[in-house]
Amino acid sequence: MRKDGFSSQIGALMAIIGSAVGLGNLWKFPYIAGKNGGATFIFLYIGFMIILCLPLMLSELVIGRRAGLDAAGSFKKLAPNTKWYITGLIGVVTAFTILSFYSVVGGWTIEYLISSLTFKTEDSNAQAHFTDFIQSPIRPLFLHLSFIVLTAAVLWTGVKNGIEKFSKYLMPLLFLMILGLAIFSLSLPNAMLGVEFLLKPNFADLSPGLILDALGQGLFSLSLGMGTIITYSAYIDKKENLVQIAVITIVMDLIFALLASLVILPAVFSFGFQPNEGPGLLFITLPQIFLQMPFGSYFAIVFFSVLFIAALSSSISLLEVIVAYMCRATKLSRKKNILIIVSALSFTGAICSLSLGPLANFKIFGNSIFDFFDILSSTYLMPLGALLISLFLGWKMKKTDVYDELSNSGSLVLPLFNMFIFLVRYFVPLAIILIFLNKLQVF
Numbered sequence: 001m002r003k004d005g006f007s008s009q010i011g012a013l014m015a016i017i018g019s020a021v022g023l024g025n026l027w028k029f030p031y032i033a034g035k036n037g038g039a040t041f042i043f044l045y046i047g048f049m050i051i052l053c054l055p056l057m058l059s060e061l062v063i064g065r066r067a068g069l070d071a072a073g074s075f076k077k078l079a080p081n082t083k084w085y086i087t088g089l090i091g092v093v094t095a096f097t098i099l100s101f102y103s104v105v106g107g108w109t110i111e112y113l114i115s116s117l118t119f120k121t122e123d124s125n126a127q128a129h130f131t132d133f134i135q136s137p138i139r140p141l142f143l144h145l146s147f148i149v150l151t152a153a154v155l156w157t158g159v160k161n162g163i164e165k166f167s168k169y170l171m172p173l174l175f176l177m178i179l180g181l182a183i184f185s186l187s188l189p190n191a192m193l194g195v196e197f198l199l200k201p202n203f204a205d206l207s208p209g210l211i212l213d214a215l216g217q218g219l220f221s222l223s224l225g226m227g228t229i230i231t232y233s234a235y236i237d238k239k240e241n242l243v244q245i246a247v248i249t250i251v252m253d254l255i256f257a258l259l260a261s262l263v264i265l266p267a268v269f270s271f272g273f274q275p276n277e278g279p280g281l282l283f284i285t286l287p288q289i290f291l292q293m294p295f296g297s298y299f300a301i302v303f304f305s306v307l308f309i310a311a312l313s314s315s316i317s318l319l320e321v322i323v324a325y326m327c328r329a330t331k332l333s334r335k336k337n338i339l340i341i342v343s344a345l346s347f348t349g350a351i352c353s354l355s356l357g358p359l360a361n362f363k364i365f366g367n368s369i370f371d372f373f374d375i376l377s378s379t380y381l382m383p384l385g386a387l388l389i390s391l392f393l394g395w396k397m398k399k400t401d402v403y404d405e406l407s408n409s410g411s412l413v414l415p416l417f418n419m420f421i422f423l424v425r426y427f428v429p430l431a432i433i434l435i436f437l438n439k440l441q442v443f
């Protein structure tokens with residue numbers, strides 16, 4: 001086994017699933033699906049998972065394990081004396097952009113965890129409660145900082161291994177919690193309106209914005225297009241099956257996103273909220289569900305704890321991309337680098353947080369800073385990263401090397417290998433370019 005490597009296939013798989021399953025599934029997916037009209041978005045999303053995200057995930061796994069380095073380092077090693085390493089640098093910038101707003105939402109999960117512990121979920125006006133909270137100047141800032149410091153503490157003390165082991169129990173627990181919540185949510189009056197919203201597509205809804213949202217959300221949810229999977233894959237043992245890891249991760253990630261929507265949207269319709277409520281959707285809907293549920297306040301404690309840890313295992317993977325890169329690129333120690341990055345993030349995160357309250361009038365291209373960071377990463381940087389990664393694997397790497405890595409030097413049979421190469425060479429890059437041109441209204 002490699003130094004610092006994951007101890008087993010389960011370890012590697014859990015870390016990658018831990019990175020993938022997070023706020024993207026539970027917080028973001030339901031509100032993006034809600035904003036985009038539900039079913040049409042979801043069908044397209046599932047399609048993208050199979051034909052775009054799966055090949056991309058395999059590409060990142062191959063690149064990372066082949067090179068055994070951080071995101072930028074991997075490109076340098078596999079394509080020395082070229083500019084391909086810029087792809088890795090873009091990933092580092094993307095990780096920084098995402099973490100700036102992700103840690104703000106991480107702070108919100110801490111707030112809701114604290115209120116559930118003090119049984120304060122019985123607030124009957126959940127919407128006003130949420131808005132008051134995110135607009136207040138101090139509390140969200142403090143919680144955002146706590147979230148970032150906790151993320152850094154995990155990387156600092158090396159309890160990452162502990163988290164990995166913990167994930168083994170956490171993911172099944174999260175699954176059971178969400179399943180229980182979905183069943184309860186479906187039993188609410190008018191819940192079927194929500195189910196209809198999620199299942200009955202109206203293809204007239206298909207718009208360039210929706211297609212780009214589905215692509216961005218797929219990449220975000222699977223931690224693709226910015227080097228996280230490359231960075232983690234560098235630690236995966238040579239005898240593990242990368243195809244299996246990719247498929248299981250995608251299936252799990254999808255299940256969590258769909259189940260989360262089955263919790264949120266039926267409840268949204270039942271309580272008379274709007275599905276296009278935006279980033280507050282989860283935080284407004286859940287307290288209402290807990291309020292009506294038998295033993296809801298206890299359920300709330302477990303749920304918000306698990307949500308918090310799921311968010312943490314994703315933010316760790318984001319921070320690791322930056323830390324791994326900085327440690328190689330600078331002469332500074334790992335701990336010094338962590339301190340520098342955390343200081344920078346506490347600043348950018350604070351601005352994101354304040355942009356929902358005191359700095360609300362300050363707009364970038366018509367968006368709050370929080371939204372701008374979100375859009376910049378999911379809609380622009382990650383698709384750009386994904387495009388470069390697919391081009392790298394499809395055109396720069398030798399097909400025989402790719403085969404060797406993916407098949408564990410020929411010991412696994414890969415019946416769909418040529419199909420995979422076709423997808424990364426032609427389909428994925430063309431699809432991403434077309435989605436962009438379409439969005440820019442070139443045609």
Ligand code: PHE
Nearest residue numbers: 020022023024025220221223
């Ligand atoms: N995939 C994570 C989530 O769904 C977020 C993330 C994006 C993590 C990119 C790492 C890299 O919450």
